[in-house]
Amino acid sequence: MSLCLFCKIANKEIVSRVVYEDDKILAFEDINPQAPFHVVVIPKQHIATLNDVRNESVYSDVFKAIGQITKNANLQERGYRVVANCNGDGGQTVFHLHFHVLGGRAFRWPPG
Ligand code: 5GP
Numbered sequence: 001m002s003l004c005l006f007c008k009i010a011n012k013e014i015v016s017r018v019v020y021e022d023d024k025i026l027a028f029e030d031i032n033p034q035a036p037f038h039v040v041v042i043p044k045q046h047i048a049t050l051n052d053v054r055n056e057s058v059y060s061d062v063f064k065a066i067g068q069i070t071k072n073a074n075l076q077e078r079g080y081r082v083v084a085n086c087n088g089d090g091g092q093t094v095f096h097l098h099f100h101v102l103g104g105r106a107f108r109w110p111p112g
């Protein structure tokens with residue numbers, strides 16, 4: 001079975017710059033950063049999109065990791081943005097559930 005891109009990153013078949021890892025979650029630097037700090041947080045288990053989440057514990061695992069990542073990066077006081085793109089209109093390009101954590105600059109609202 002061929003694995004998706006982020007499964008390969010989770011398996012370390014594809015190299016990434018890991019900033020956080022535990023038994024369920026991996027976070028790594030985005031290859032095309034949109035801010036001075038831009039990491040992608042994934043569950044190690046393959047889930048294609050937000051629509052495919054069957055066990056909500058994935059959210060607590062992801063956001064627990066995001067809390068640690070933003071603390072380690074000293075972003076908490078200044079602020080940061082968390083983004084999850086879903087399917088076509090959401091702009092999702094990799095179909096393995098992931099959350100972008102962006103920081104180090106001010107972001108506009110609404111996003112484009
Ligand atoms: P999406 O557009 O699906 O929300 O986000 C996918 C993200 O994955 C993009 O920001 C893209 O730059 C990033 N990305 C795609 N391929 C790779 C890769 O091989 N390595 C890393 N580190 N990031 C990737």
Ligand code: ZN
Nearest residue numbers: 004007046096
């Ligand atoms: Zn996958």
